[in-house]
Amino acid sequence: MVVTSLMWKSLGTWVKTFPSYLGKYPVGWSAANRTAICNKTWKTMIPFFIMMMSSLFTGVACVGILLSQIFDLADYPFKVIIISSLFLTTAGSIITVNSVVVQNANSIALFFNRIENLATQLGGFPRENTLHFDIVGFTLNVVVVSYLFLPVIVGPCCLYLELDPAMSLRNYLIGEKNWSQFLNLVAIPLRISSLATCYEMARLFSWLICFMTLALHLLISCVTFLQNKSIRLTIWGRIAIDQYFVGFRALEITVISSSHFTTPMVALVMLIGIIGTVQCNFVALKMHRVIHLPLYLVFPTFGVLLPIIAMIMMPLMIAIFERTKELRRRWQYLLLLCKLKGYVLRKIRATRHIGIYGGLMHNNFYIWSIPNYQHIDPFDMLDSVP
Numbered sequence: 001m002v003v004t005s006l007m008w009k010s011l012g013t014w015v016k017t018f019p020s021y022l023g024k025y026p027v028g029w030s031a032a033n034r035t036a037i038c039n040k041t042w043k044t045m046i047p048f049f050i051m052m053m054s055s056l057f058t059g060v061a062c063v064g065i066l067l068s069q070i071f072d073l074a075d076y077p078f079k080v081i082i083i084s085s086l087f088l089t090t091a092g093s094i095i096t097v098n099s100v101v102v103q104n105a106n107s108i109a110l111f112f113n114r115i116e117n118l119a120t121q122l123g124g125f126p127r128e129n130t131l132h133f134d135i136v137g138f139t140l141n142v143v144v145v146s147y148l149f150l151p152v153i154v155g156p157c158c159l160y161l162e163l164d165p166a167m168s169l170r171n172y173l174i175g176e177k178n179w180s181q182f183l184n185l186v187a188i189p190l191r192i193s194s195l196a197t198c199y200e201m202a203r204l205f206s207w208l209i210c211f212m213t214l215a216l217h218l219l220i221s222c223v224t225f226l227q228n229k230s231i232r233l234t235i236w237g238r239i240a241i242d243q244y245f246v247g248f249r250a251l252e253i254t255v256i257s258s259s260h261f262t263t264p265m266v267a268l269v270m271l272i273g274i275i276g277t278v279q280c281n282f283v284a285l286k287m288h289r290v291i292h293l294p295l296y297l298v299f300p301t302f303g304v305l306l307p308i309i310a311m312i313m314m315p316l317m318i319a320i321f322e323r324t325k326e327l328r329r330r331w332q333y334l335l336l337l338c339k340l341k342g343y344v345l346r347k348i349r350a351t352r353h354i355g356i357y358g359g360l361m362h363n364n365f366y367i368w369s370i371p372n373y374q375h376i377d378p379f380d381m382l383d384s385v386p
Contacts, residue, residue, distance in 0.1 A: 003119075003217045006137025008034065010210045013144045018203045023047025025207060026098075026105035027112075034116070036109040036211075040102070051200040052098060054193035059091030061165030061190060065173070074173040079290045083163045086279055087194070090201045093272045097204060097265065104261035111258040112211065115218045118254065122247050123225035136213065136312060143209055146305060147202035149298050155198040157295040159191060166190040208269060209309055216316035216356075222251050223323040223354070230330050233344055234337040241340070245347045255354050266317070267358040270310075277306045321355035328353070 012031040020028075024044040028037040062084045068074045069081060076084075101108065158164045162171065166187040170179050226248055232240050280303035288296060331348050338344045 003214065003221060004134045004137050006134045007140060007214055007217065010137060010140035010144060011214070013141050014206050014210055017144055017148065017206070018199075022199070023051060025203060026102045027108050027207070027211070036112040038106045038109040040105040045102075048098075048102070051196055052095065054196035055091040055094040055200060057190055057193045058087055058165055058197045059095065061169060062088035062091065065165060065168055068173050076168065076172050079287060080163060080168050080172070082279075082283060082287065083158065084165060084168065086283075087165060087197065089272070089275055089279065091197055093268075093276075094197065094200050094204055097208070097268050097272070098200075100261055100264050100268070107258065107261060108211075111254065111262075112215055114254050115215060115222065115251075118247070118250055119218050119221045119225070122222055123228065136217075139308065139312060140210055140213060143305065143309060144206040146301065147206045149301065150202040151195065151199040153294055154298055155195040158194060161292070161295070164191055164194040166194070208265075209313075212265075212269070213313060213316065216313065216320065219251070219255065219320050219354075220316065220323060222247075223320065223327060226251070227323070227327050227330060230327065230334060233331065233334050234339075238340065238343065241344060241347065245351070248351055252351060252354055255356075259357060263357045263359045266356060267360050270358060273306050273310055277303060280306065317356040321353060324354040 011029045015029055015031060018025070024039040024047070026038065026040050026044075026048065028039045029035075030037050065074075065076065065084045066081070066088070069076050159167075162168070170176070170183070170187065174183070226244070229244060229247075232244050280299045283291065283296075284300035284303045287299075291299075328348070328351075331344075335341060335344060335348070
């Protein structure tokens with residue numbers, strides 16, 4: 001699996017689409033050096049935490065709207081409830097995922113740079129086929145640009161139509177008669193926070209999609225390079241065998257050491273994707289006469305775009321485990337041709353399967369693999385070879 005120039009360009013598109021003068025993300029990208037950068041300094045963290053606080057204010061206002069509807073303190077139109085639930089999902093997504101990113105910003109940047117260097121050391125990047133249309137790279141660039149709909153269309157339209165949380169509280173809970181000049185001043189930053197929430201959601205998820213897809217492609221490339229070099233186990237001596245397994249162990253250590261942030265990020269992204277897809281499809285199917293253009297166009301767009309993103313990323317996460325399983329099965333066959341059977345078998349037994357897990361709070365909920373697969377290591381069933 002080749003990491004194409006169009007895939008690398010998607011990260012450059014992300015940098016240009018979300019400029020640094022609006023605040024740097026904790027994990028950035030240097031297009032000149034093609035490396036991930038940790039921007040976790042106090043100067044860059046101030047705009048970032050302003051975005052986080054804006055999302056928190058928006059989420060609290062949306063919770064107030066939903067609770068006042070539940071306890072019959074106000075009677076909101078159905079479209080206000082739906083828009084508020086979407087804002088609440090957006091704010092919750094930003095706070096949870098960004099909390100994981102900001103805590104592990106340095107580890108995420110090191111992880112991405114390590115797998116890129118490891119892929120280069122194992123086999124380099126083969127020349128891409130210019131006649132083959134790169135659908136993944138094209139989709140990544142389109143996704144980054146498509147997420148501009150959130151700050152450009154959703155935010156201003158909600159402010160204009162008075163569907164943002166601040167105006168919804170004013171119109172249906174507090175009332176215009178009880179709305180004082182002081183509350184009018186308080187509502188200004190709350191309304192601006194709706195725009196900041198839309199912008200941060202667009203920046204966060206376009207970053208997640210590009211970084212996760214490229215990282216998964218690099219991991220699969222490393223396993224593919226090891227598959228192509230596995231014939232060395234039969235014809236070379238101990239030095240070449242040691243070098244081969246050093247590469248696999250480096251890949252294994254890199255993946256395992258990153259599990260403290262990849263596991264919760266994968267679980268959160270999949271959960272948010274499911275909730276967002278259901279909400280967008282519901283609005284697209286049931287509320288086309290309630291929500292006016294151009295705001296309505298955003299929901300069918302993301303109702304289709306989110307499943308396409310899942311169709312790209314889920315097979316990649318499954319492929320890492322399946323390619324590793326195929327590699328170990330290949331070792332089983334090559335072991336019969338090895339001159340140093342006992343030495344190679346001990347090396348193989350010291351390795352383990354590589355997979356992407358999903359879970360929260362140090363609990364793994366699932367591993368990305370083919371369903372109904374029973375994890376049985378064939379090398380555990382082999383007798384010791386002297």
